[in-house]
Amino acid sequence: MNDALDLAARVASGDRRALARLLTWIESERPGAREALAALYPRTGRAHIVGVTGAPGTGKSTLVSALAAAARARGRSVGILSVDPSSPFTGGALLGDRIRMMDHIADRGVFMRSMASRGSVGGLAVATGDAIRALDAAGCDLVFVETVGAGQAEIDIARAAQTVIVVEAPGLGDEIQAFKAGILEIADVFVINKADREGAERAANALKAMLDLGNTMKQRRVGRGADLSAATLDASGHHAPGGTGAHAAVASGEWRPPILKTVAAEKRGIEAVLEALEAHRTHLVESGEIVLRERERAADDVQRSLGRALIRRALEAAGPARVEALIDAVAARRIDPRAAVDALLDARLDAGQEGE
Amino acid sequence: MTQQPKIRVLIAKPGLDGHDRGAKVVARALRDSGMEVIYTGLRQTPEMIVEAALQEDVDAIGLSILSNAHMALFPRVVELLGAEGRRDILLFAGGIFPDEDVPEIKKLGFRGVFGPGSDTREIADFIRAEIAARG
Numbered sequence: 422m423n424d425a426l427d428l429a430a431r432v433a434s435g436d437r438r439a440l441a442r443l444l445t446w447i448e449s450e451r452p453g454a455r456e457a458l459a460a461l462y463p464r465t466g467r468a469h470i471v472g473v474t475g476a477p478g479t480g481k482s483t484l485v486s487a488l489a490a491a492a493r494a495r496g497r498s499v500g501i502l503s504v505d506p507s508s509p510f511t512g513g514a515l516l517g518d519r520i521r522m523m524d525h526i527a528d529r530g531v532f533m534r535s536m537a538s539r540g541s542v543g544g545l546a547v548a549t550g551d552a553i554r555a556l557d558a559a560g561c562d563l564v565f566v567e568t569v570g571a572g573q574a575e576i577d578i579a580r581a582a583q584t585v586i587v588v589e590a591p592g593l594g595d596e597i598q599a600f601k602a603g604i605l606e607i608a609d610v611f612v613i614n615k616a617d618r619e620g621a622e623r624a625a626n627a628l629k630a631m632l633d634l635g636n637t638m639k640q641r642r643v644g645r646g647a648d649l650s651a652a653t654l655d656a657s658g659h660h661a662p663g664g665t666g667a668h669a670a671v672a673s674g675e676w677r678p679p680i681l682k683t684v685a686a687e688k689r690g691i692e693a694v695l696e697a698l699e700a701h702r703t704h705l706v707e708s709g710e711i712v713l714r715e716r717e718r719a720a721d722d723v724q725r726s727l728g729r730a731l732i733r734r735a736l737e738a739a740g741p742a743r744v745e746a747l748i749d750a751v752a753a754r755r756i757d758p759r760a761a762v763d764a765l766l767d768a769r770l771d772a773g774q775e776g777e
Numbered sequence: 778m779t780q781q782p783k784i785r786v787l788i789a790k791p792g793l794d795g796h797d798r799g800a801k802v803v804a805r806a807l808r809d810s811g812m813e814v815i816y817t818g819l820r821q822t823p824e825m826i827v828e829a830a831l832q833e834d835v836d837a838i839g840l841s842i843l844s845n846a847h848m849a850l851f852p853r854v855v856e857l858l859g860a861e862g863r864r865d866i867l868l869f870a871g872g873i874f875p876d877e878d879v880p881e882i883k884k885l886g887f888r889g890v891f892g893p894g895s896d897t898r899e900i901a902d903f904i905r906a907e908i909a910a911r912g
């Protein structure tokens with residue numbers, strides 16, 4: 422067996438070191454990664470992929486850590502990917518999400534990996550999709566992908582995950598402002614964390630109002646809707662009756678993102694979030710939406726891979742000298758960028774024909 | 778277009794002393810020199826450090842320590858890394874060590890020992906050179 426297949430076999434058998442190494446191969450685009458992932462692909466598709474996004478410091482890592490503990494208590498194995506931006510200037514990154522995750526370190530049922538976004542500026546790491554598949558193939562029942570919610574990363578997370586949690590926290594300035602338009606669309610579950618702080622109720626109400634507004638507009642379009650109740654945390658940290666937005670949503674046939682309040686630092690309100698995640702997954706399966714999402718993700722994966730492969734082939738076929746010469750020509754304004762691209766594509770075609 | 782290998786470094790602070798300014802300064806400096814730095818925070822046990830290093834598949838581990846516990850904690854980290862078959866990970870230490878301990882620490886396998894006020898560029902260069910030498 423070659424190295425890649427050997428590594429794949431070890432990942433499949435639950436070897437942590439092999440999984441860690443495969444993730445490194447994936448991140449550094451080692452050729453063996455592709456072969457290993459191809460071998461593991463049939464084992465994927467079992468994990469529930471949960472994106473966790475929101476503004477910096479809202480408590481995403483603390484929440485993921487608490488959710489991981491609760492999931493472990495239910496016997497689930499957990500994988501965690503925390504993606505942070507790389508500096509576009511130095512390529513370096515400071516990855517600090519582990520600070521909140523160290524509780525789990527002795528627990529072999531939790532595997533956590535910090536990822537820098539590397540080539541992708543402002544988005545998820547290019548390697549995130551493959552990293553998710555590696556954790557899935559390694560047997561994680563739940564995979565959390567934490568990313569700071571901003572611009573492209575939000576769109577990326579919505580594509581990569583089956584369920585998206587948007588985390589907000591009071592006291593980060595104007596609450597309404599915090600709920601940017603895009604975030605309402607990608608959220609399957611809203612968490613208002615730091616509910617021990619003043620303003621949590623206000624944030625929940627503002628969010629509910631916005632969702633209601635969006636829903637009224639949708640109702641006009643499709644003539645159908647469901648009720649949403651912002652969950653309320655009672656003093657004991659349990660959710661009071663009426664705070665079962667998740668279940669109400671499933672019953673109605675259309676998913677209404679529940680708004681749940683947590684104090685992640687004290688592990689309060691966590692069970693309700695875990696239940697909402699399960700309810701959403703059930704909803705995806707029962708409504709058949711999971712099949713549609715999987716199809717979309719597959720289309721997206723194929724398109725991205727195709728893009729990367731074509732770029733690589735075109736550059737290889739032209740050779741570095743030709744590429745440099747064309748770039749010089751564009752910089753000197755002798756030709757325009759499109760002409761350079763045409764020249765590169767022609768070189769590729771020529772090379773292809775020579776090969777035949 | 779295979780990316781050039783990124784150096785990944787774990788910076789951890791074992792022991793019970795309660796502040797981590799020095800460790801954070803080093804972590805930021807290494808980031809600014811282009812490395813990916815995983816920072817795990819205060820009060821890490823050797824078990825936590827080694828498990829984190831394993832999962833993160835780092836090239837190097839930097840341990841920062843101010844209390845006098847290094848001669849208890851460092852050998853344990855080395856031992857655990859050995860048990861996981863990862864003695865290949867580059868080890869370095871930062872903090873205040875009695876002069877007579879430095880050779881001991883080096884003998885354990887710590888390739889670099891940096892006292893307070895070390896130039897952070899020196900640490901980055903050291904890591905790069907060591908990793909390059911390992912190929």
Ligand SMILES: Nc1nc2c(ncn2[C@@H]2O[C@H](COP(=O)(O)OP(=O)(O)OP(=O)(O)O)[C@@H](O)[C@H]2O)c(=O)[nH]1
Nearest residue numbers: 476477478479480481482483521614615684685686
């Ligand atoms: N008061 C309060 N503080 C919390 C709560 N949850 C987390 N925190 C604190 O909020 C700070 C940020 O928490 P993190 O979990 O690191 O937040 P994050 O969203 O992952 O941060 P980034 O990854 O840097 O964007 C930490 O100091 C936590 O201790 C909470 O429920 N209540």
Ligand SMILES: [Mg+2]
Nearest residue numbers: 481482518567
């Ligand atoms: Mg975080």
